[in-house]
Amino acid sequence: MRSQFSLLQQSQQSALYHNSLALPRHEYRVVALMRALGALSRGELAQHLGYSRATITGLAKTLIDGGILQEIAGTQSTGGRRPRLLDFNPQFAYVVGVDMGATSVDVGLADFRGDLLLRHQEPIDVRDGPEPVLDRVIAITQDLIGRCGVEPARVLSMGIGVPGPVDFVNGVLSVPPIMPGWERYPIRQKIQQTFPHMTVVVDNDVNMMALGELRAGVGRGVDNFIYVKVGTGIGAGIVVGGEIYRGSTGSAGDIGHIQADRNGPVCHCGNIGCIEAMASGSALARQAMQAAQSGRSPILAQYLASGVQQLTAEHVGSAAHAGDKVAMELIMTSGTLIGEVLAGVVNFFNPSLILIGGGVANIGTQFLATIRRGVLSRSLPLSTQHLRIDYSPMGEDAGVTGAVALALEYLFVIKS
Numbered sequence: 374m375r376s377q378f379s380l381l382q383q384s385q386q387s388a389l390y391h392n393s394l395a396l397p398r399h400e401y402r403v404v405a406l407m408r409a410l411g412a413l414s415r416g417e418l419a420q421h422l423g424y425s426r427a428t429i430t431g432l433a434k435t436l437i438d439g440g441i442l443q444e445i446a447g448t449q450s451t452g453g454r455r456p457r458l459l460d461f462n463p464q465f466a467y468v469v470g471v472d473m474g475a476t477s478v479d480v481g482l483a484d485f486r487g488d489l490l491l492r493h494q495e496p497i498d499v500r501d502g503p504e505p506v507l508d509r510v511i512a513i514t515q516d517l518i519g520r521c522g523v524e525p526a527r528v529l530s531m532g533i534g535v536p537g538p539v540d541f542v543n544g545v546l547s548v549p550p551i552m553p554g555w556e557r558y559p560i561r562q563k564i565q566q567t568f569p570h571m572t573v574v575v576d577n578d579v580n581m582m583a584l585g586e587l588r589a590g591v592g593r594g595v596d597n598f599i600y601v602k603v604g605t606g607i608g609a610g611i612v613v614g615g616e617i618y619r620g621s622t623g624s625a626g627d628i629g630h631i632q633a634d635r636n637g638p639v640c641h642c643g644n645i646g647c648i649e650a651m652a653s654g655s656a657l658a659r660q661a662m663q664a665a666q667s668g669r670s671p672i673l674a675q676y677l678a679s680g681v682q683q684l685t686a687e688h689v690g691s692a693a694h695a696g697d698k699v700a701m702e703l704i705m706t707s708g709t710l711i712g713e714v715l716a717g718v719v720n721f722f723n724p725s726l727i728l729i730g731g732g733v734a735n736i737g738t739q740f741l742a743t744i745r746r747g748v749l750s751r752s753l754p755l756s757t758q759h760l761r762i763d764y765s766p767m768g769e770d771a772g773v774t775g776a777v778a779l780a781l782e783y784l785f786v787i788k789s
């Protein structure tokens with residue numbers, strides 16, 4: 374076998390890059406640009422990076438000799454000639470993406486291009502604590518590696534998305550409301566006990582979804598956008614200048630606790646009228662129960678009478694679809710509140726795209742239309758001139774796709 378690692382050495386930098394492979398600066402820039410834009414010709418690389426053709430030719434040769442890139446035939450023909458493109462060599466390395474929710478975990482094994490080879494999803498309960506849950510993640514990973522027949526030593530990186538606030542550099546959760554036993558638990562070290570050669574990167578779930586859309590979805594090539602997850606809670610992943618923006622301590626985008634109504638209900642965070650307490654999936658579920666029990670909504674009452682234990686946001690969606698007035702009002706109120714909070718975000722941040730994902734994104738188009746109206750009615754015309762607001766097309770796949778992208782993102786570090 375070629376000595377593919379000859380140009381690389383182990384990184385000595387911060388814990389985040391523990392085990393990352395060091396690349397010289399110019400080679401690193403080529404790899405980072407191709408992560409953002411996909412396969413490119415040498416001419417395109419030269420143009421984007423401001424290097425001469427001769428420099429690009431040299432860099433490409435080093436990266437091809439190192440096994441990182443390969444040459445492929447382009448699909449578009451210009452004047453009958455198909456341009457040669459540079460793409461990632463899928464077999465250079467393999468990575469693992471882990472999307473952990475409160476009640477389930479989704480693990481994917483992908484090649485170096487980011488294409489999923491195999492994926493496994495199963496129920497878990499994060500309240501069981503880090504040890505048993507991460508033991509399952511490790512066992513699933515070993516199983517996927519075995520079933521794919523991939524050499525374990527070539528699985529170089531793991532990205533893990535968790536449903537709580539993350540201290541990104543240290544890879545630990547910080548005061549996670551729904552994961553109490555996980556407070557500052559050393560996730561990275563736990564994984565590295567079994568996979569000592571792996572880079573392990575931990576991030577919160579919504580940053581992960583934003584990264585999924587940025588690297589492999591409709592966010593590709595979009596410099597400034599936000600991904601809003603409306604599920605049990607409400608949070609946002611922020612992309613600035615083509616990168617995830619995490620803020621100074623990793624809590625950027627935690628929009629769920631912006632006040633929507635000073636006379637609103639008490640939120641689990643202790644404050645009054647947070648958007649999360651008024652418009653999230655759990656808020657909709659609670660309002661649906663009240664509407665059913667008080668007899669205001671005949672269709673929701675019918676669902677409850679048919680043996681459903683707990684109404685959910687999806688029930689509100691189907692009741693609205695069946696013409697239930699109260700369910701429609703609940704959706705309109707929730708969408709309007711979210712739209713108004715997002716209008717503030719839009720005026721402040723001026724994104725060109727807002728993607729809505731999470732469980733509540735499944736309740737129908739009315740919800741999206743109301744959010745759009747809420748944003749447009751409260752934002753400045755200049756900030757909405759080129760603004761698109763859509764459901765995340767990747768939907769439930771955004772998490773695992775983003776986790777794979779995160780694993781690939783930190784596989785390399787600039788050689789110092």
Ligand SMILES: [Zn+2]
Pocket residue numbers: 629630640641642643644647649650
């Ligand atoms: Zn709150």
